[in-house]
Amino acid sequence: MLTIDQLSLQLPVYASWWKREWTTCLDKLSLHFSAGEVHAVVGASGAGKSLLAYAMMGLLPTPARLNGQLYYQGSPLDRPRQRQLRGRELALIPQSLNALDPLVRTQRQVAWAAQRSGQPSKSARHAAQLALDHYQLDARAQQAYAHELSGGMARRVLTAMAHVSQAQLVIADEPSVGLDPHQRQRVLAALRELADQGKTVILITHDLRHALPIADRVTIMRHGKQVETAAASAFQGNGDSLTAVYSQALWQALPDNSFSIRGTRKAQQDIQKEANVA
Amino acid sequence: MRLTALIAKRLVRLALVLLCVALVSFGLMMASPIDPIDAYLGPQMAQVSPEQRALIAQRWGFDESAAIQFGHWLRQLVSGDLGWSHVYNQPVSEVIGQRFQRSIILLGSAWLLSALLGFSLGVAAGAKEGSKLDNAISTYAFITASTPAFWLAILAVLLFSVTLGWTPTCCAGPTGILSQEVTLLSRLHHLVLPVTTLALLGIATITLHTRARMLELMRSAVATHAFAQGASRLDVAWRHGLRHASLPAMTLAFASLGELFGGSILIEQVFAYPGLGQATVAAGLRSDVPLLLGIALFTALFVSVGNLIADSLYAVIDPRIQSGGL
Numbered sequence: 297m298l299t300i301d302q303l304s305l306q307l308p309v310y311a312s313w314w315k316r317e318w319t320t321c322l323d324k325l326s327l328h329f330s331a332g333e334v335h336a337v338v339g340a341s342g343a344g345k346s347l348l349a350y351a352m353m354g355l356l357p358t359p360a361r362l363n364g365q366l367y368y369q370g371s372p373l374d375r376p377r378q379r380q381l382r383g384r385e386l387a388l389i390p391q392s393l394n395a396l397d398p399l400v401r402t403q404r405q406v407a408w409a410a411q412r413s414g415q416p417s418k419s420a421r422h423a424a425q426l427a428l429d430h431y432q433l434d435a436r437a438q439q440a441y442a443h444e445l446s447g448g449m450a451r452r453v454l455t456a457m458a459h460v461s462q463a464q465l466v467i468a469d470e471p472s473v474g475l476d477p478h479q480r481q482r483v484l485a486a487l488r489e490l491a492d493q494g495k496t497v498i499l500i501t502h503d504l505r506h507a508l509p510i511a512d513r514v515t516i517m518r519h520g521k522q523v524e525t526a527a528a529s530a531f532q533g534n535g536d537s538l539t540a541v542y543s544q545a546l547w548q549a550l551p552d553n554s555f556s557i558r559g560t561r562k563a564q565q566d567i568q569k570e571a572n573v574a
Numbered sequence: 575m576r577l578t579a580l581i582a583k584r585l586v587r588l589a590l591v592l593l594c595v596a597l598v599s600f601g602l603m604m605a606s607p608i609d610p611i612d613a614y615l616g617p618q619m620a621q622v623s624p625e626q627r628a629l630i631a632q633r634w635g636f637d638e639s640a641a642i643q644f645g646h647w648l649r650q651l652v653s654g655d656l657g658w659s660h661v662y663n664q665p666v667s668e669v670i671g672q673r674f675q676r677s678i679i680l681l682g683s684a685w686l687l688s689a690l691l692g693f694s695l696g697v698a699a700g701a702k703e704g705s706k707l708d709n710a711i712s713t714y715a716f717i718t719a720s721t722p723a724f725w726l727a728i729l730a731v732l733l734f735s736v737t738l739g740w741t742p743t744c745c746a747g748p749t750g751i752l753s754q755e756v757t758l759l760s761r762l763h764h765l766v767l768p769v770t771t772l773a774l775l776g777i778a779t780i781t782l783h784t785r786a787r788m789l790e791l792m793r794s795a796v797a798t799h800a801f802a803q804g805a806s807r808l809d810v811a812w813r814h815g816l817r818h819a820s821l822p823a824m825t826l827a828f829a830s831l832g833e834l835f836g837g838s839i840l841i842e843q844v845f846a847y848p849g850l851g852q853a854t855v856a857a858g859l860r861s862d863v864p865l866l867l868g869i870a871l872f873t874a875l876f877v878s879v880g881n882l883i884a885d886s887l888y889a890v891i892d893p894r895i896q897s898g899g900l
Contacts, residue, residue: 441893
């Protein structure tokens with residue numbers, strides 16, 4: 297459905313106010329996301345996960361150097377096409393809860409999202425109502441302002457706003473941050489449900505453990521590079537079916553695997569060596 | 575119960591503000607080098623003997639100490655009497671009433687114009703940073719924000735009234751006609767130039783503040799999220815921008831009421847417009863203490879009420895702000 301071919305991104309950094317340097321944030325990424333799958337993109341903070349999301353949506357800041365190609369359903373996805381498809385075909389569940397307008401009631405914001413996806417205002421209001429009910433936001437939450445919502449409710453509002461657009465590709469940027477296990481389950485289950493409806497879900501997270509139960513495939517990122525893309529089923533046992541040392545180390549570092557990075561220093565060296573080769 | 579307590583609190587605060595304004599103004603008048611009796615007599619000063627002067631001083635109560643004079647004034651004020659203006663030879667309340675009727679048209683239209691135009695220009699400029707429209711509006715706003723109002727007024731009179739002859743040079747109506755007989759059209763004709771110059775002053779500051787808030791919003795997570803939903807720049811500016819930018823614009827519009835009063839004193843002087851501003855200057859120059867105190871109180875009341883309205887409206891627009899604090 298969405299194919300990324302040799303995507304590189306550079307952003308300016310000002311060493312001093314007159315001196316501009318370019319730092320590489322994404323380095324020759326090649327990925328394919330297919331319909332009906334939850335594809336988790338996992339990496340540490342600063343790995344470039346959110347920038348990848350913005351690059352796919354066409355929401356990067358203006359002074360950015362983007363190389364490589366994006367294809368959506370076979371044809372190139374350039375800026376004008378991204379602008380045209382945003383909200384209709386492509387949806388983003390943003391990482392920050394500040395993305396909700398503090399001055400507008402929940403219900404109205406969801407209705408706006410529906411309108412922006414091209415639905416006439418009357419059916420948009422109806423669609424918003426359905427989406428809000430679907431995510432179990434009661435009448436009080438619907439009439440509330442953002443600061444009156446709990447973290448979990450705000451997340452569900454953001455999810456509802458992506459859901460209401462009926463987009464075929466949903467990018468969820470760290471949707472489970474700051475939620476208790478129960479709430480997290482609900483948010484992640486909602487994403488799985490979208491994929492089961494035939495949509496493509498890209499789940500961006502730093503926590504491999506939360507991604508695995510719902511993901512079909514997992515891409516591990518490190519320092520803007522793609523370390524490995526593997527089926528979620530490859531993350532089992534000792535992680536021997538994973539090809540990259542870094543992904544193995546990530547897997548073994550999970551509490552369920554008793555934090556068993558074998559020979560930590562050795563692993564560190566191997567990861568470094570691997571990065572140098574790539 | 576909570577509401578009445580709130581209103582009572584606000585009223586007490588307002589009364590304190592007014593008392594302070596009265597005290598300070600009175601103190602300043604006492605320190606003024608202009609002798610009210612000299613100012614009253616004018617050129618006839620030389621023909622009046624010291625005994626007669628003493629008689630006038632006694633009749634007006636100037637022979638008593640400042641504190642007692644203030645006490646007299648305060649007692650009369652409480653009973654609803656603002657005193658007698660010797661400059662206009664009328665009760666102070668009447669002078670203020672008549673003058674304010676003319677000033678409020680000038681002030682009100684200038685205020686409305688600067689608030690609406692300033693806000694619209696600010697939103698238009700801030701919606702797209704660095705666009706041609708933004709550059710044009712910002713340049714205009716920076717230039718007018720740093721231009722003194724009276725100087726602009728003098729230039730305007732020179733150009734439009736003297737050179738081009740489009741507008742009258744003075745007053746609220748044609749000279750030699752009773753104010754009751756001046757037609758509406760003529761009144762408006764006399765208002766055009768003062769209102770425009772006075773509004774220009776307010777437009778610039780409101781534009782700059784609105785624009786700053788707009789820029790902030792257009793870079794915020796809210797705007798990015800809206801763009802991700804497929805919103806156009808116009809959509810974001812209209813639905814999110816207007817709300818967010820109206821907060822600073824409104825605060826500024828109401829807070830600038832005082833500035834507007836100050837500006838109107840200069841503007842009325844330049845255009846010889848017989849409003850409250852001109853009366854203030856006359857009262858100050860001729861040491862008309864009751865009139866000046868009356869105007870000071872009235873202005874303070876006007877500005878305080880403006881701020882009160884701004885406070886209340888703030889809570890209406892921004893749900894995060896709870897009204898109630900002092």
